[in-house]
Amino acid sequence: MSEQRHKARLVLTGHIIDSMILPQVMDLVMDLGGNFTIEELRVGQHKTDPSYCRMEVVASTAEQLDSIVKGARALGAASESERPVRLERVIKEGVFPEGFYSTSNLPTEVFLDGSWIPVENIEMDAAIAVDRRARQARCIVFQGASMGTEVVVGYEGVRVTPLERSRKTEIFSFMASEVSAEKPKKVLIGAIAAEMKNIREEGGRIAVVAGPAVQPLPVSVDRARLRAGPLRRQRARGARRRGRAVRNGAWREHRERCAERARA
Secondary structure, three states, X not given: OOOOOEEEEEEEEEOOOOOOHHHXXXXXXXXXXXXXXXXXXXXXXXXXXXXXXXXXXXXXXXXXXXXXHHHHHHOOOEEOOOOOOOEEEOOEOOEOXXXXXXXXXXXXXXEEOOEEEEEEOOOOOOEEEEEXXXXXXXXXXXXXXXXXXXXXXOOOOEEEOOOOOOOOOOXXXXXXXXXXXXXXXXXXXXXXXXXXXXXXXXXXXXXXXXXXXXXXXXXXXXXXXXXXXXXXXXXXXXXXXXXXXXXXXXXXXXXXXXXXXXXX
């Protein structure tokens, strides 16, 4: 007797290869114990062309398949035949229905009456309230869960648009990889300096978040003004601590001399 298998078809569109969305979905399926088969894959031929992938996911149990599909949706996948979003009403003030959909900070849409509706005021770890009459969806927190409000339950009929890697080369992209001695640091530093210059010319402001490796370095003329303020405050705190230590030590010596005179 053959083992029963549970299947689902997932669809991914956009820049799913260079943004590593497709490999992430594949890893997710395998990590959760499932299998997948790529049924169709169309790769964009130009930088602005989106790619398309349709895959069949197979799991040994319904619960396992549910976990895979739920995780894949969070990465940006969608079901081939999408079902309408499931809604339940709030029956207690400030309490979401059991199994409510918890949002991320990524652009999200819900499938209602045959069309996708964008979720307004998107934020992390909130619920989605839907107004059928106005055909609107918005994020709400617990305080916004009033009696009778319809809230999205489960993940069906919910579509998330993942962040895609920009096709434009950015000067800070080297920070995402490991530091290597072979990397052209001079070129990167020059690009950062040029970007800082452009920001200043446009009237912008620059915040420097320096790590601990910067502090032990000798203060150059260019960094003197950056470090002058923190150094002055640090030296002032040190002087106050040393002054308190001297005063406390002198006071202890004075008390000891007074005690010796009393005993004599």
